[in-house]
Amino acid sequence: MISSVLVANRGEIACRVFRTCRELGIRTVAVYSDADENALHARVADAAVRLPGAAPSDTYLRGELIVKAALSAGADAVHPGYGFLSENADFARAVLDAGLVWIGPPPEAIEVMASKTRAKELMGLTSLTDAKDVKEDDLPVLVKAAAGGGGRGMRVVRRLADLEGELAAARAEALSAFGDDEVFIEPYVEGGRHVEVQILADAHGMVWPLGTRDCSLQRRHQKVIEEAPAPGLTSELADSLCAMAVRAARAVDYVGAGTVEFLVADGKAHFLEMNTRLQVEHPVTEAVFGLDLVALQIRVAEGAALDGNPPLPSGHAIEARLYAEDPANGWTPQTGTLHRLTVPDVRLDTGYEDGDEIGVHYDPMLAKAVAYAPTRAEALRKLAGALERATIHGPVTNRDLLVRSLRHPEFATAHMDTGFYDRHLPELTTPAPDPYAPLAAALADAHGRSRFGGWRNLPSQPQLKRYRDEATDTEHEVRYRHTRDGLTAEGVRVLHIAADLVVLEVDGVRRHFEVTRYGDEVYVNSTALTALPRFPDPTAQQEPGSLLAPMPGTVVRVAEGLTEGSSVRAGEPLIWLEAMKMEHKISAPVSGTLSALHATPGRQVEVGTLLAVVQDNEPPSP
Template identity: 80%
Template structure:
């Protein structure tokens, strides 16, 4: 029997595995980088072991250090989570060779399926040779052979873009998975991403645990997932389950895994097999009433599955909450997560708690929020409502995008595909902040001040405060009167530091206000309080290109020098942050009058990288 489990991972998935272990009476061991010394997963485990020496981005790829940590801590089993080394057969072998239990599939099964190129050949398919790609093959997808999570993937629509796409994908894949192998396959524009969860024991039983739809993706990384996949014919759903079981049996699979397909024109196209637990496993757990981590542990202990899986009930939908700005090319955000709270009735899986810091080294996912209900419509409505009323105070997130996506008619009708955000992103990210939020923020801030500090016996100028909202400055005015605070156009019913009630056109509205330094959250609207007298030094030169996030300059466009002529949209500088590369492009055609960025340079948000003087 397993008595102590080390999770060779971090964040949300480490906390998720620890939860099941605690419920089963199993001791838990965390590993952490220096950057994660105070991370939640390191704090909630029974034992935590520092992984020394390696840079934060590489720490969790050091299998040798992780095995040493397991032995030193007295753990008798290792769970790999997802990402990092979870699909690395060499790491699985190292764990087994050390006499530890591996809570995952056999190394030979990982080896057969972890490389997407080998997996395709196993299923009778062959990837394209990058050197043989012609214009007739376009569009194509450059894809990392190892790992997942959207890293190391690029869509190529023009032949002259293929070389740069291969280079960028190789660099991203090597950084994220320690393996820079990439391949090319045809890119289907309007397919649906559908997958089958499988669970297999050492006694020959394989369960196909229904289907999941994961079509809402950004940068080839899933954003919203659900089970079962809506709108499939009975025959197609059965075909997917049959193919998934065939793939598992072909490699003598053991444990939890997922077989992924692209469904287009009623046909299933095999993509890959993920030889690990998926990020979206909670929707399957909700529908089948299972704890997949507990099942992984039971299988690793040698227990047999029942001959048939449990019956599926209802529908479940999961949304991934990211610290990122969808309106700015999904730029990841960093800073303090002041508060994260969701209403009762939904599941929250997270690796953060209030006051934690969102850093630059790892994936920007804050949490997964999951709703389960008897029908799809009820589950979608429940999840959208929970996200809308959640308190998410800190950096910019994709919360508003998630709510609008869940309520979009293309999604509610089940007609979405992987091109959803390509078609709808601009509309889904249009600013819809509450016009009364700045006034509510000002009134909350003014509450409690002495009326003799603001009220005058003779009418005078109103109090003025300024806020930035959706990139624009808003000036609000209010007055201290004998009756309390007042403002034009509304009636102030109540005002205190955390709550303002306004009557607008006869309708009473509540505004919950929270302030952290110059950051203010009014219901779901995020504001920045501006100083009364702006510092002229804060003004940037026209045409300045600034770093949208903290990161490392990894590349400058070839031959780019000061004085060069650039075209609108031309890639000039590439930053790496959270294991993804982000392109900084010229906003308009013009002349590069300054180039401050240098390869290898560490930059903070707002750092001026270059200046382009428009033509």
């Protein structure tokens, strides 16, 4: 019997595995990078071991150090989580060679299936690895990392001229994320749905197909919203997908939890890959089958047999991934302090607590919110409502996008596909500002600062406060007065004021505004504001055409031949930053001349760092 488990991972999945281990009475061991010294997964484990001597982004790829940590901490088993080394056959072998239990499939199965090229060969399919083999008629194509996952090392290419560059970028990203730069090329199927089958197999020949999941809502080929079962499939197609998944598992003598992924278009299924690990979206399957997949992984690793047929599914579950990112600005990752995170009435899997720092080195996922209900419509409503009522104080997140996506008619009627955000992103990210949030912030602040009420016998000029709405990047001036009856403002009735709550009556409707402050950051319900000085600083303006770093990260490359004095076109990619294991392009804002270039490969930059300046060649309008 396993008595102590080391999780060779971090964040949400490490905390998730630890939760089940505690329920089973199993001791837990965490590993952590220097950047994760105070991370939640390192705090909640029974023991934690530092992994020294590597860049934070590479730390969890150092298998030899992780095995050493397991032995030194007295663990007798290793759970890989997802990502990092979870699909690395050499790491699995190293764990087994050290006399530890590997809570995962056999290394031989990982070796075949973790390489998407070999997996396709096993399923009787072929793929390309050389750009010279791609013809104009083959477009569009998809470049994918052979050892990849999570959308890393993946590119859609629609022009032959772009293929070589995208292959190079995919190789670099794959090497950084997985330690393997092999990539391949396959046809890109437009308008398809991403459907997958969860499987669980024991060492005694039993394979359970645990239903389907739909993961079609994706950004950058990384899943955002997932659900089980996949809606709108015929029973024949669903049964066929499950049968193919079982066949794939049996072909490699699979043991443990895994997922077989397909692209479904026009009623036909195209095999994508088999993920030889636990998926991020496993909670939706747990909800509809009433299972704990981590507990089953552990029991199978201990040699237990699956008991007969799997339980029958019931109801519907939907999961939304809450990211610290700005969807309206190229999905740019965000960093900073997560002051508060609560999502009511649903399951919340997270690797953060209030006050934790969101850094630049890892995936920006904050949490997974999972709703379960008897029907899909009820699950949709429940999850959208919970996210809408969530309290999220800190960096910009995709919360509003998630709520609008769940309520979008195309998704609500299950007519979505993997191009959903390509079609609908602008409408889903248009801010819906609350015009009364700045006033509520000002009244709460005035109440907290005033000891004596501040009223005067004679009329006076109104008080003035300025705020910037972070979602719309607009500034607001609000005015209010101190009177004998307290604080007042035009156009509303002020019913109640406290430092943390303002109640206003607007057009006969009573509205509550919860107000929370962290220095100059002010949160009014779900509106994020920044308190501004009364008089703006005229020296704080950037030169027109300035390219600023949208996130902390590392400059990985600059466009070939780009120097000061180069002519550039509007929209032309100039600089590439790497942050959170993803590359982010920074393009010319206008056509013109590069008058300054401060970015050099390898340079570490913070948010707002000046990278370059493009001087507009067009004369100003008269």
